[in-house]
Amino acid sequence: MTDQKHIHIISHTHWDREWYLPYEKHHVLLIKLMDRLLDTLEKDPEFKSFHLDGQTIILDDYLQVRPNRREKLEKYIREGRLHIGPWYILQDEFLTSSEANIRNLQYGMKDAIQWGGISKVGYFPDSFGNMGQGPQILSQAGINNAVFGRGVKPTGFNNMVSDAEQYESPYSEMLWRSPDGSSVLGILFANWYCNGNEVPVDEKQAKQYWEQHLSSLEKYAASPHRLMMNGCDHQPIQIDLPEAIETAKKLYPEISFTHSNFNEYVENLTASLPNDLKVIDGELRSQQTDGWGTLVNTASARVYIKQMNQLGQALLEKVAEPLATFAYLNGEEYNHHLLEYAWKTLMQNHPHDSICGCSVDEVHREMVTRFEKSKHVAEAVIDESLEALSNKIDTTVFEKWGEDALAFTVYNTTGWDRTGTVSITLDARRDYFSEGVKKQELKQFPLGERIVVDEAGTEYSVTVEDLGIAFDYDLPEEKFRQPYMARRVRLTFEAEQVPAMGYKTFALVQSSSSQKQDSLIPGENQFENDFLHVNINENGSLTVTNKVNGRTFEELGVYEDTGDIGNEYMYKQSHDQKTLTTKDVIANVKVVEDTAYQAAYEITHEWEIPKSASELLEQEQKELVGFKGRKSGRSEENIPFKITTIVTLEKNSKGINVEASFNNQAKDHRLRALFPTAIQTDVHHVDSIFEVATRSNQPSEEWTNPDNSQHQQAFVDVHNEEDGLTVANLGLNEYEVLRDGRNTIAITLLRSVGELGDWGHFPTPEAQCLGEHTVSLRIYPHAGEGDATKAYQDAYQFQVPWTVKQTGIHDGELPAAKSFLEWNAPNLAFSSLKVSGQTGDVLTRWFNMTNENNSLLVRTLNGTSSAYKSNVIEEKQETLQSNESSKVQMPVKPYEIVTIGFEK
Numbered sequence: 001m002t003d004q005k006h007i008h009i010i011s012h013t014h015w016d017r018e019w020y021l022p023y024e025k026h027h028v029l030l031i032k033l034m035d036r037l038l039d040t041l042e043k044d045p046e047f048k049s050f051h052l053d054g055q056t057i058i059l060d061d062y063l064q065v066r067p068n069r070r071e072k073l074e075k076y077i078r079e080g081r082l083h084i085g086p087w088y089i090l091q092d093e094f095l096t097s098s099e100a101n102i103r104n105l106q107y108g109m110k111d112a113i114q115w116g117g118i119s120k121v122g123y124f125p126d127s128f129g130n131m132g133q134g135p136q137i138l139s140q141a142g143i144n145n146a147v148f149g150r151g152v153k154p155t156g157f158n159n160m161v162s163d164a165e166q167y168e169s170p171y172s173e174m175l176w177r178s179p180d181g182s183s184v185l186g187i188l189f190a191n192w193y194c195n196g197n198e199v200p201v202d203e204k205q206a207k208q209y210w211e212q213h214l215s216s217l218e219k220y221a222a223s224p225h226r227l228m229m230n231g232c233d234h235q236p237i238q239i240d241l242p243e244a245i246e247t248a249k250k251l252y253p254e255i256s257f258t259h260s261n262f263n264e265y266v267e268n269l270t271a272s273l274p275n276d277l278k279v280i281d282g283e284l285r286s287q288q289t290d291g292w293g294t295l296v297n298t299a300s301a302r303v304y305i306k307q308m309n310q311l312g313q314a315l316l317e318k319v320a321e322p323l324a325t326f327a328y329l330n331g332e333e334y335n336h337h338l339l340e341y342a343w344k345t346l347m348q349n350h351p352h353d354s355i356c357g358c359s360v361d362e363v364h365r366e367m368v369t370r371f372e373k374s375k376h377v378a379e380a381v382i383d384e385s386l387e388a389l390s391n392k393i394d395t396t397v398f399e400k401w402g403e404d405a406l407a408f409t410v411y412n413t414t415g416w417d418r419t420g421t422v423s424i425t426l427d428a429r430r431d432y433f434s435e436g437v438k439k440q441e442l443k444q445f446p447l448g449e450r451i452v453v454d455e456a457g458t459e460y461s462v463t464v465e466d467l468g469i470a471f472d473y474d475l476p477e478e479k480f481r482q483p484y485m486a487r488r489v490r491l492t493f494e495a496e497q498v499p500a501m502g503y504k505t506f507a508l509v510q511s512s513s514s515q516k517q518d519s520l521i522p523g524e525n526q527f528e529n530d531f532l533h534v535n536i537n538e539n540g541s542l543t544v545t546n547k548v549n550g551r552t553f554e555e556l557g558v559y560e561d562t563g564d565i566g567n568e569y570m571y572k573q574s575h576d577q578k579t580l581t582t583k584d585v586i587a588n589v590k591v592v593e594d595t596a597y598q599a600a601y602e603i604t605h606e607w608e609i610p611k612s613a614s615e616l617l618e619q620e621q622k623e624l625v626g627f628k629g630r631k632s633g634r635s636e637e638n639i640p641f642k643i644t645t646i647v648t649l650e651k652n653s654k655g656i657n658v659e660a661s662f663n664n665q666a667k668d669h670r671l672r673a674l675f676p677t678a679i680q681t682d683v684h685h686v687d688s689i690f691e692v693a694t695r696s697n698q699p700s701e702e703w704t705n706p707d708n709s710q711h712q713q714a715f716v717d718v719h720n721e722e723d724g725l726t727v728a729n730l731g732l733n734e735y736e737v738l739r740d741g742r743n744t745i746a747i748t749l750l751r752s753v754g755e756l757g758d759w760g761h762f763p764t765p766e767a768q769c770l771g772e773h774t775v776s777l778r779i780y781p782h783a784g785e786g787d788a789t790k791a792y793q794d795a796y797q798f799q800v801p802w803t804v805k806q807t808g809i810h811d812g813e814l815p816a817a818k819s820f821l822e823w824n825a826p827n828l829a830f831s832s833l834k835v836s837g838q839t840g841d842v843l844t845r846w847f848n849m850t851n852e853n854n855s856l857l858v859r860t861l862n863g864t865s866s867a868y869k870s871n872v873i874e875e876k877q878e879t880l881q882s883n884e885s886s887k888v889q890m891p892v893k894p895y896e897i898v899t900i901g902f903e904k
Contacts, residue, residue, distance in 0.1 A: 007226050011238065014125055016352075053123075056115070077116045095309070107347075120266075127150060136182040145270075169278040172221060203251065207251055245257050292705050295356070300709070309731065319803055335384075345377070389814070412500060412503065413800060421597060425467065429486065502820050529651055532545065539587055544781055549723070560746070567758075572628065612635050660673070671751075682697055719788055728780065729778075793829065823846075844901075847898065856889065869901075871899055874901070
């Protein structure tokens with residue numbers, strides 16, 4: 001190893017597909033950049049290489065306009081002059097699901113390999129924080145390094161090693177370690193990813209440039225191999241860089257200057273690192289900072305975007321893929337191309353400036369369309385799979401209830417058996433146009449008294465709503481469309497013990513006996529089941545008692561509203577600190593459902609809040625006053641703000657569902673729901689990427705921001721040994737555990753702001769999120785440490801919609817109830833079930849939610865021959881032996897992500 005300083009200059013551009021300009025305007029700039037780049041690579045052999053920002057979608061975007069340049073692109077990729085991947089897009093890791101992060105890597109690596117080359121670098125140049133399981137994911141994908149720009153605070157000075165704290169490093173190089181123990185070389189852009197931008201060719205200018213930049217490089221470097229990134233956001237390429245490098249060599253003959261690439265740089269760097277690199281553990285969320293530049297409040301910018309994303313991800317990874325796999329195991333085609341199209345369309349909304357809601361309004365309008373496009377494809381895959389599966393189920397058991405029995409199947413695509421309230425619309429009779437529609441007979445069709453039964457004859461209380469007649473149509477594969485009129489009913493009941501990764505078939509049948517009129521409402525403004533008692537207080541908050549251990553939680557669900565004079569990136573409370581809550585607001589409470597299987601109350605708050613910030617805010621925004629220095633307060637004028645909350649308790653549920661709706665006409669504010677836990681603990685637990693992360697309730701000493709908001713995925717949980725409270729959500733990615741002595745969980749429901757922020761004045765009136773909103777939460781009290789994983793499993797199920805399908809009475813090779821994937825492991829969370837596009841094997845994935853060793857027991861899938869351990873990019877690693885009962889057992893380390901493949 002030599003001590004000679006070696007400067008690696010990597011040409012690149014950080015390409016945000018959309019941000020302060022709409023997508024197509026950035027797109028036009030991309031075409032210009034790529035044209036110039038290809039011309040430069042062709043004309044100048046000394047322009048060695050270019051890094052295409054770690055994402056393969058740039059190639060797709062370019063070829064939309066320049067399809068004739070595909071061969072030229074492929075030539076330079078195969079020659080190693082264009083470096084692409086490993087991602088499809090540069091995502092925000094905390095606002096995209098665990099499986100979305102994996103699909104991003106899978107499709108990016110697949111694309112890069114097809115193009116003929118891949119940059120084996122875990123590239124996160126501008127992620128707003130980094131997921132704690134990043135090193136494990138990268139290691140499983142064969143990538144031994146990660147390059148990032150945020151999350152860690154470098155503390156070194158003149159290369160002297162200091163006694164650094166947990167999230168500090170004396171160098172820009174470190175070992176980054178996941179909770180399972182996997183580690184990669186972490187490389188921090190200590191001087192950002194533009195520290196080698198616009199290198200001068202002129203000697204006088206170059207001398208001044210290099211004196212400054214070499215000094216900056218010296219400060220944090222652990223190795224003689226130093227990194228300079230030649231490029232920046234949407235930066236055009238520096239075509240005279242080879243001449244600039246020659247100037248540098250002439251000025252500093254003792255230093256080696258190379259027009260380099262990441263593969264070469266990492267190889268050289270790894271061979272020259274010292275032994276005293278700091279180990280940085282877990283999530284990189286800028287914990288050791290003042291808290292004002294974390295960009296964490298992008299988790300609540302444009303909440304509607306996050307809600308659409310949660311639904312889109314759930315439909316793809318938790319419904320469409322499993323159902324398509326069930327159908328595949330029963331002889332149907334698995335439509336890889338459609339699912340890839342749906343995933344890629346969804347992931348085009350996952351770049352950090354997109355999903356974070358921190359772009360101009362035009363960007364987020366287009367995102368809504370992409371979400372709808374992806375959802376529609378997912379729904380088509382779901383419908384096709386349901387049709388194929390339901391037609392194979394033997395429903396003849398329902399013949400004994402008569403020819404007018406209406407059979408239907410309830411599918412559970414979560415990893416655990418499921419009980420819950422289900423609604424389905426059934427056609428009691430159809431008249432096709434081709435056969436003649438008898439509207440009068442349809443209107444008079446006798447429905448009679450009906451109940452729901454399962455294949456064993458168990459009866460279920462049901463609510464049947466007559467929907468009258470409706471138009472619809474079939475689209476047969478071999479015929480023209482077939483329109484019809486139908487007499488429709490909507491039924492709602494509690495489906496019990498639907499098998500995990502499977503289904504259960506029911507039928508709506510005639511009954512001569514009247515249904516039981518049991519109720520979950522024992523008195524005014526309260527309801528209860530075997531597990532919970534809930535009292536609704538005068539102010540609309542809930543007092544919830546966990547009947548299992550007697551623990552009572554008070555004042556759950558108070559609403560809080562504060563002024564926000566920040567921007568799409570950061571929340572900043574108004575200067576007057578004016579905070580309003582519904583604690584002293586009298587609510588109107590009424591029963592809206594009272595059945596044997598569930599009860600629901602409607603709670604209405606007729607509230608008033610300030611209409612906006614004061615007029616000073618607009619002036620401060622235009623004058624580019626930094627949000628930390630703004631003095632604007634809230635308007636003295638109030639406007640009505642009505643919140644309608646539906647609180648529901650199901651007969652066999654251990655949690656309470658909360659749905660709040662409101663029409664927001666106020667600006668510059670943040671709305672939260674508060675859940676005081678009064679649980680004594682210094683930490684809390686939160687669903688993150690393949691991890692239930694443990695985070696401190698108190699921020700670091702450096703943290704001066706009064707707000708300590710953080711990211712979440714499915715839930716946040718506060719517990720100690722005896723008691724716990726988990727609050728799950730649908731697409732509400734921001735929370736805070738308040739430092740109020742009660743460890744109150746605060747969930748952000750809405751944040752209204754009027755500007756993008758960052759480097760200029762970009763008004764974003766649509767980020768005020770005016771109009772109708774509906775948000776969903778679930779409150780789950782539990783018995784503390786020993787019961788926590790059950791609460792987490794419940795929260796994961798809450799993310800996944802039930803799937804139902806009407807079918808006829810017919811023979812079939814499938815039984816009336818079945819689980820396609822049987823497994824057992826108490827502390828594991830189920831993550832995915834899909835089919836590999838490379839091998840046709842069925843891939844299943846789990847992760848260990850705890851720091852304890854576990855054992856996973858899985859029954860070999862029907863229609864598969866053998867099982868093997870795989871990784872996140874679906875490569876076969878080792879064969880797993882099954883026992884006499886066709887079960888495979890394998891140990892699972894703490895926090896390990898486990899993928900098992902089944903050969904078809």
